[in-house]
Amino acid sequence: MALKVTDLRVYYRTLRGEVKALDGVTFSVADGEIMGLAGESGSGKSTLAKSLIRLDGRMRHAGGTVELDGRELPIADDRAMDEFRFREVSLIPQYSMSALNPTRKIGKMVGELLAARGVPDGTAELERRLELVGLSKDVLGRYPIELSGGMKQRVVMVVSTLLDPSLLIADEVTSALDVSSQKAVATTLLGFRDHGLVTSMMVVTHDISLVYQIADTILVMYAGRLAEKAPAEVLVTAPRHPYTRQLVAALPEVGVRYEDRRLTGIPGNPPSLLDPPGGCRFRDRCPLAFEQCAEQPPFAEVAPGHLVACWKAE
Amino acid sequence: MRRYFGRKLLVYGLTFFVAVTVNWMIPRFMPGDPVQSMLSRANVAQPAAVEAMRVHYTAMFGFDLPLWRQYLNFWGSLLRGDLGISIWLFPTPVTDVIVRAVPYTLGLLIPSILLSWVAGNRFGAFAARRKWLDNTVLPLGYVLTATPYMWLAILLAWALGIIAGIFPVAGAYGFDLQPSWSWEFVGSLAQHWFLPFASLFLVAFGGWAIGMRNMIIYELEADYVNYLRALGAPTRLVRRYAFRNAILPQVTGLALQLGVLVAGALVTEIVFSYPGLGHLILQAIQNQDFFLLQGTFLFIVIGVLIANFVIDIAYVLVDPRTRTGMGEAA
Amino acid sequence: MRSEALHFALRNRKLVVGTVVITVFLVAGVVGPMTIGHKPADYVGPAMAPPSGEFWFGTTTFGQDVFAQFLYGLRSTFLVGVLGGVLASVVGMVVGFVAGYRGGWVDELLTMVTNIVLVLPALVVLLIVNAYLGVRSVGVQALFIGLTSWPWAARAIRAQTFSLRSRDFVDLARLSGVRTPKIILREIAPNMSSYLFLTFILLFGSAILIAASLDFIGLGPTDSVSLGLMLNNAARWSALQLGMWWWFVPPGAGITAIVGALYVMNVGLDEVFNPKLREM
Numbered sequence: 001m002a003l004k005v006t007d008l009r010v011y012y013r014t015l016r017g018e019v020k021a022l023d024g025v026t027f028s029v030a031d032g033e034i035m036g037l038a039g040e041s042g043s044g045k046s047t048l049a050k051s052l053i054r055l056d057g058r059m060r061h062a063g064g065t066v067e068l069d070g071r072e073l074p075i076a077d078d079r080a081m082d083e084f085r086f087r088e089v090s091l092i093p094q095y096s097m098s099a100l101n102p103t104r105k106i107g108k109m110v111g112e113l114l115a116a117r118g119v120p121d122g123t124a125e126l127e128r129r130l131e132l133v134g135l136s137k138d139v140l141g142r143y144p145i146e147l148s149g150g151m152k153q154r155v156v157m158v159v160s161t162l163l164d165p166s167l168l169i170a171d172e173v174t175s176a177l178d179v180s181s182q183k184a185v186a187t188t189l190l191g192f193r194d195h196g197l198v199t200s201m202m203v204v205t206h207d208i209s210l211v212y213q214i215a216d217t218i219l220v221m222y223a224g225r226l227a228e229k230a231p232a233e234v235l236v237t238a239p240r241h242p243y244t245r246q247l248v249a250a251l252p253e254v255g256v257r258y259e260d261r262r263l264t265g266i267p268g269n270p271p272s273l274l275d276p277p278g279g280c281r282f283r284d285r286c287p288l289a290f291e292q293c294a295e296q297p298p299f300a301e302v303a304p305g306h307l308v309a310c311w312k313a314e
Numbered sequence: 315m316r317r318y319f320g321r322k323l324l325v326y327g328l329t330f331f332v333a334v335t336v337n338w339m340i341p342r343f344m345p346g347d348p349v350q351s352m353l354s355r356a357n358v359a360q361p362a363a364v365e366a367m368r369v370h371y372t373a374m375f376g377f378d379l380p381l382w383r384q385y386l387n388f389w390g391s392l393l394r395g396d397l398g399i400s401i402w403l404f405p406t407p408v409t410d411v412i413v414r415a416v417p418y419t420l421g422l423l424i425p426s427i428l429l430s431w432v433a434g435n436r437f438g439a440f441a442a443r444r445k446w447l448d449n450t451v452l453p454l455g456y457v458l459t460a461t462p463y464m465w466l467a468i469l470l471a472w473a474l475g476i477i478a479g480i481f482p483v484a485g486a487y488g489f490d491l492q493p494s495w496s497w498e499f500v501g502s503l504a505q506h507w508f509l510p511f512a513s514l515f516l517v518a519f520g521g522w523a524i525g526m527r528n529m530i531i532y533e534l535e536a537d538y539v540n541y542l543r544a545l546g547a548p549t550r551l552v553r554r555y556a557f558r559n560a561i562l563p564q565v566t567g568l569a570l571q572l573g574v575l576v577a578g579a580l581v582t583e584i585v586f587s588y589p590g591l592g593h594l595i596l597q598a599i600q601n602q603d604f605f606l607l608q609g610t611f612l613f614i615v616i617g618v619l620i621a622n623f624v625i626d627i628a629y630v631l632v633d634p635r636t637r638t639g640m641g642e643a644a
Numbered sequence: 645m646r647s648e649a650l651h652f653a654l655r656n657r658k659l660v661v662g663t664v665v666i667t668v669f670l671v672a673g674v675v676g677p678m679t680i681g682h683k684p685a686d687y688v689g690p691a692m693a694p695p696s697g698e699f700w701f702g703t704t705t706f707g708q709d710v711f712a713q714f715l716y717g718l719r720s721t722f723l724v725g726v727l728g729g730v731l732a733s734v735v736g737m738v739v740g741f742v743a744g745y746r747g748g749w750v751d752e753l754l755t756m757v758t759n760i761v762l763v764l765p766a767l768v769v770l771l772i773v774n775a776y777l778g779v780r781s782v783g784v785q786a787l788f789i790g791l792t793s794w795p796w797a798a799r800a801i802r803a804q805t806f807s808l809r810s811r812d813f814v815d816l817a818r819l820s821g822v823r824t825p826k827i828i829l830r831e832i833a834p835n836m837s838s839y840l841f842l843t844f845i846l847l848f849g850s851a852i853l854i855a856a857s858l859d860f861i862g863l864g865p866t867d868s869v870s871l872g873l874m875l876n877n878a879a880r881w882s883a884l885q886l887g888m889w890w891w892f893v894p895p896g897a898g899i900t901a902i903v904g905a906l907y908v909m910n911v912g913l914d915e916v917f918n919p920k921l922r923e924m
Contacts, residue, residue, distance in 0.1 A: 329760045475884075573767065
């Protein structure tokens, strides 16, 4: 079991109170698994992704544990986490275009980063991996501004995976790209796993149709909690949670992002996470809701590898 | 890069052209007869001298010629280095008067600008690290940068000069000394230099410290910082990068602040009767010495343009983006 | 949204402190002179008297009431700051909006002009102009300050306009045939109103400082008193050597307090308008 998350709670501090962005999630990711993590904005998927590598200043770890390869990650302790970052958990950020220091040559920046992390000589490996994604080693002598968007994206992907992390988090990596580049990025991510450069992967997206192409499993979140996790094929063809069903039914053609349409297929809005109502959070928008939904349904296994948080999922 | 410098030089050339034209136009298009008013205000008693001056000025302004000729003549004498004769120090040429004053102004300006910039940047970056430091430095910085240069100069002169008696408060060296390379003279020079320098330094320092502090906090929110942090980069490395990037707008800021700094030096010199360009301006105004005033104006403009160009070169050295020819410099 | 801004505004210490200081000085400058029975230049008391119950800030070498001068001086200072600041903002806005919105050769030309005025040292230009003016008033001073200190504002506004120009709502207005001045006034300006206000505050502060320097050099208004002129007089009549601190401390402190309060207010407002800074 590569990653094991148990009852994780992460809250955002705001002036109006704490927003329960991640309110008790429990799941695991197996060795070699590529898990897609899907949900609307505000579902808690980004909070989850950030929690596993670096909480930002306004986030508070309110409970629960994260275990990676049998070791607990000290996610609330920024200093202690440094040891795990890059080596064990790594990130391909959403903002690849601006992720590189604009005033350092790329090779120098990576060299300084590696030296600071106690990896004295990574240049040879770096050059080899750049070649793997179709970049010549010349890019190391250049400044980020001299690279095209696609090249920057690839450089970031190579840097992030350079120390063969056990878990790689890819956060909305494709949202800024056109369809053909999305395809290329997806292929590269698959290649990382298949070449054994990373053990497991979490691909955060709001585009199920894209993550479906590379993910082994898909986890759907709703309003800070887990809704459903299943093998990708099953989740798309035979979803059990009413939210996932509507999500899949509303699924547009490949590449079109549904977030732009604000989920026209599903009436209503997610509840406020400042002071969320008890019970199932999808209740108000759910066509199947009944009395028992006032109680939070467990995230239970209804078939091998298929977990659903819904009373009517049987 | 060639395009970058080309554009800059074009702007500076045009600026110089505008400055000269303004200089030429003002006495001609302001109300009144400049020759007459100059003569009546100049405190020259001897009729011979007055007559000599009248002839000189009339020829200088060339009022009997068509305007375009007057304008060309103005440029002509300017290019020969002829800025007219000073009334205040009649009959010394304005150029000589200015050349004698320039070293004093530069001696104040260059150290105070450079040192306040370096120290302010270091200190601002340092202050951004600690909350308590930030909370004390920030208000102090705002007070300093809001202080009129001459007022701080007056306060320093009063406190350290008059009351404490540590520093002299007038002139560039002791009244009993002649300029020479003796230790005594150099010591006196340094003593007289310190207070005007300190007041210029302090006001500018406040501004740079605040600017750097704000820039670095902004940089620490940047994407590249988040990425480095996510990869476990130590704070030391992150701060080094943030400082390096925050310096760039500060270099641009230096160019933008030049005018204000020069103005600060002028009024500070007046407070301390320091014999630089500011002192000349005051004398020129009090003696209605318009040639001297206009000459000083041109000299300052040229100085500011040269300084701008130096800063442009420095910017190219610190920002790789201008060197690769892709970035549009600020 | 509006009430939210107010909510944060009232809780922002910098903004509150800055506003209070400005208000106190503004009231002193507007109302204060009415409570004084004599003109600031009148010789009303003993010469060189230190502060006392009768003359709060003491008297000058000639027996003028420093406190009266201070109150009248505040008035000129605010006047020159507001007028100069407004004028510079207006010029900066017009140039910035037009350059940023039109682009092309109009932009090239205006940017060139902006850069030229930007590198010309404003105070030195003002010196030349003012020296030739026989009679100088606060209004004329503000006029010239406004005309020389707009460039950086124009540059900043141009950049902002540039980024707003291609937004959907602007495109929509353009496609529906709205004329350019109207688009700028109705669509672009309101979207950066907070930014424009911040710009005005900074120009306000810098106009005060420039005016003070001019006054100090001896090119202040010939028809009224100002804080800068007070400093000029104090320096000219050797208040320093005579130890008459009450003559030169109040005007400088007044300028520093007003300009400092403006700067601090600016930072506070920035935090209120900009939610990203607010969270820190």
